[in-house]
Amino acid sequence: MTAFVPASALDRETVLVIGLGLMGASVAAGLKAVGFGGRVLASDRREADIQTGLSMGIIDGSGPLDELIPQATLVVIAVPVLAIESVLEAMAPLWRDDLVVTDVGSTKQAVRQSVARVFGYIPPNMILGHPIAGSERSGVTAAQAGLFERHKVIVTPEADSCRSALARVHALWQRLGADVLEMGVERHDDVLARTSHLPHLLAFSLVDTLARQDERLDIFRYAAGGFRDFTRIAGSDPVMWRDVFRANKTAVLGALDEFEQGVSRLRQAIEADDDDAMLGAFSRASHARHYFETLLNQASYQSMEQRNITYRASAGGHVQGRIRVPGDKSMSHRSIMLGALADGVTEVDGFLEGEDSLATLQAFREMGVVIEGPHDGRVVIHGVGMHGLQAPAGALYVGNSGTAMRLFAGLLAGQAFDTELTGDASLTRRPMGRVVDPLRLMGAHIEASEGDRPPLRIKGGQVLQRLDYDLPMASAQVKSCILLAGMYAEGETRVREPAPTRDHTERMLNGFGYPVERSGNEARLAGGGRMTGGPIDVPADISSAAFFLVAASITPGADLVLEHVGVNPTRTGVIAILQAMGADLRLENEREVGGEPVADIHVRYAPLKGVDIDPNQVPLAIDEFPVLFIAAANAEGKTRLRGAEELRVKESDRIQAMADGMAVLGIEHTVLEDGIDIVGGQYGGGTVDSLGDHRIAMAFSVAALCASEAITIQDCANVATSFPDFLSLSASIGMRVQAEEA
Numbered sequence: 001m002t003a004f005v006p007a008s009a010l011d012r013e014t015v016l017v018i019g020l021g022l023m024g025a026s027v028a029a030g031l032k033a034v035g036f037g038g039r040v041l042a043s044d045r046r047e048a049d050i051q052t053g054l055s056m057g058i059i060d061g062s063g064p065l066d067e068l069i070p071q072a073t074l075v076v077i078a079v080p081v082l083a084i085e086s087v088l089e090a091m092a093p094l095w096r097d098d099l100v101v102t103d104v105g106s107t108k109q110a111v112r113q114s115v116a117r118v119f120g121y122i123p124p125n126m127i128l129g130h131p132i133a134g135s136e137r138s139g140v141t142a143a144q145a146g147l148f149e150r151h152k153v154i155v156t157p158e159a160d161s162c163r164s165a166l167a168r169v170h171a172l173w174q175r176l177g178a179d180v181l182e183m184g185v186e187r188h189d190d191v192l193a194r195t196s197h198l199p200h201l202l203a204f205s206l207v208d209t210l211a212r213q214d215e216r217l218d219i220f221r222y223a224a225g226g227f228r229d230f231t232r233i234a235g236s237d238p239v240m241w242r243d244v245f246r247a248n249k250t251a252v253l254g255a256l257d258e259f260e261q262g263v264s265r266l267r268q269a270i271e272a273d274d275d276d277a278m279l280g281a282f283s284r285a286s287h288a289r290h291y292f293e294t295l296l297n298q299a300s301y302q303s304m305e306q307r308n309i310t311y312r313a314s315a316g317g318h319v320q321g322r323i324r325v326p327g328d329k330s331m332s333h334r335s336i337m338l339g340a341l342a343d344g345v346t347e348v349d350g351f352l353e354g355e356d357s358l359a360t361l362q363a364f365r366e367m368g369v370v371i372e373g374p375h376d377g378r379v380v381i382h383g384v385g386m387h388g389l390q391a392p393a394g395a396l397y398v399g400n401s402g403t404a405m406r407l408f409a410g411l412l413a414g415q416a417f418d419t420e421l422t423g424d425a426s427l428t429r430r431p432m433g434r435v436v437d438p439l440r441l442m443g444a445h446i447e448a449s450e451g452d453r454p455p456l457r458i459k460g461g462q463v464l465q466r467l468d469y470d471l472p473m474a475s476a477q478v479k480s481c482i483l484l485a486g487m488y489a490e491g492e493t494r495v496r497e498p499a500p501t502r503d504h505t506e507r508m509l510n511g512f513g514y515p516v517e518r519s520g521n522e523a524r525l526a527g528g529g530r531m532t533g534g535p536i537d538v539p540a541d542i543s544s545a546a547f548f549l550v551a552a553s554i555t556p557g558a559d560l561v562l563e564h565v566g567v568n569p570t571r572t573g574v575i576a577i578l579q580a581m582g583a584d585l586r587l588e589n590e591r592e593v594g595g596e597p598v599a600d601i602h603v604r605y606a607p608l609k610g611v612d613i614d615p616n617q618v619p620l621a622i623d624e625f626p627v628l629f630i631a632a633a634n635a636e637g638k639t640r641l642r643g644a645e646e647l648r649v650k651e652s653d654r655i656q657a658m659a660d661g662m663a664v665l666g667i668e669h670t671v672l673e674d675g676i677d678i679v680g681g682q683y684g685g686g687t688v689d690s691l692g693d694h695r696i697a698m699a700f701s702v703a704a705l706c707a708s709e710a711i712t713i714q715d716c717a718n719v720a721t722s723f724p725d726f727l728s729l730s731a732s733i734g735m736r737v738q739a740e741e742a
């Protein structure tokens, strides 16, 4: 752990900046701009730059190093990388143990070697660093006080670095608004070779190549958009960059080799008119670029996973209007999976752009499938056929999604190549034995972690055999997993379920021309078939609509229409249960779209009463129980749920997570192993923990409509997995939930 230094302690430092170029001057200017209380001194070979710094008011004094160093407590060396050694030689006779010294060099191994040459070791008070910020402009006059704000600064401490020196360097950069992270020098140089040094090299090279051509004036006259965007950094300081490439030679050459291979692949694709190869590379790159943008804006799931988002739901609010919630999650996953394995093109509309289904989409891109989009819910998949997937370069990360991991396990078990499936912390706790066991019976070779948990390592090239299987639990994920593996198995695979579960896999397979027969509780398919891609219209997700069905049912005066909701009979348990409780729900405009029933659901407030939930409805409402518990808390009398032990192995143990939250709010309940009893009545507010489970977070947001006090809900970032615009849609109908980031 880095020692903690209070922000005010920085004001006791005297900061000496050696080298008043863009970086050094921006440190000085930034300190002045944030009201730093200590002194800022500077030294530079060029007296004129010092005079400019003084007249700009960004430094308080200067002089020869042997006068400045005794006054300084924190030194920032901001000279080009290859000049650092001579600065250190000049500093060595004046070195003190209580001095903290850092640098801003763009390569770190070379700087560490310079330090070791001068001192014979790395002094514990020398903390190497590198702010990932800059500009193509150079010199003191280019100084920007806000240059480091919201930028990353990488520090590369040694095992024996002084903890308090490290903390003081952290404090300096944090005061300038930067986000400080630590890594080893080797990793730093490797990462930077790819993300900074290589792009600079390419920009320098492109501009130089064009500038040498005779007609250059003419070329540059027409070179606006692309050229300008690509080459902005070619205006950077030549000496600094010469030093960077000298200092980081090996890593840069490695990155350049990879780049040359990529360019030559594209060259071949252009020569051979290979549209798929071009589209593949461009769509992967375009997607990666957008993803990078969301990372930078801190809007991506992977950055959110580490973010601490709290919802504050004020008590009360309205539920009024007409809305369409995002696309069905189950169908979105399956549309990508089946579209990728089909022959021809599959065009999907209404695709859920939530983190779970986006992870599935990304996994197929990594297996060589060209996928355009998503743009406003539209995705175009260029299917590769049943045997056209390619081995991914690394593990496939499916985020928070149990559906993705279990369905993938089935279809990857039949591939010719090895794969590894990984997920986030919540998914890594979830049971995978339920899919691994039947797949092993089919001849699949799968290794899981202890207790049959993820990651799953699936060996390719296995011959799968047909399976005749009675599911031990009602699970559409397990059923779908076996059917997907069955497509790659010899003979007819049969799965029987103890109770009906969602049948989107069976419907979509049939829609793609892969026959799945159903009779009673059994689904059957023969291996070795093919699919043909086609259009898919994904309706709004009834599981997301459920939050608003309950919101309207419990809020006096509510009147809401939810448009274009999927009402497949294997998903409508929530409607049946709410209607049994007395809710005023009506299906309007019922129709069938692409083999799935769809309707607008009109819901108005009506007083609810407690019921004994029909156990047959449990699998048909499996994801809706968190919010149904809130309906029960607002109903008159007791609601009893039994036969719902599956709730304990969802994204959280949903029985316990809801019970803990309801206890905070004062909702009377009794927890059972396979269910819960809830007594409706008045309840208050307080702070509840969603345990990172999207549906728990949204259920308590709905609860606030009828609470007497506000409800604070912790750990809500995962709402983005299934319902990215939950807060804006809720606000649009009159709910009062706001997100705050800790």
Ligand code: S3P
Pocket: 329, 330, 331, 403, 474, 475, 476, 477, 478, 480, 502, 622, 623, 646
């Ligand atoms: C799903 C099936 C259900 C459900 C999940 C999605 C699917 O899980 O909870 O959100 O798309 O097949 P189980 O099959 O584990 O019940």
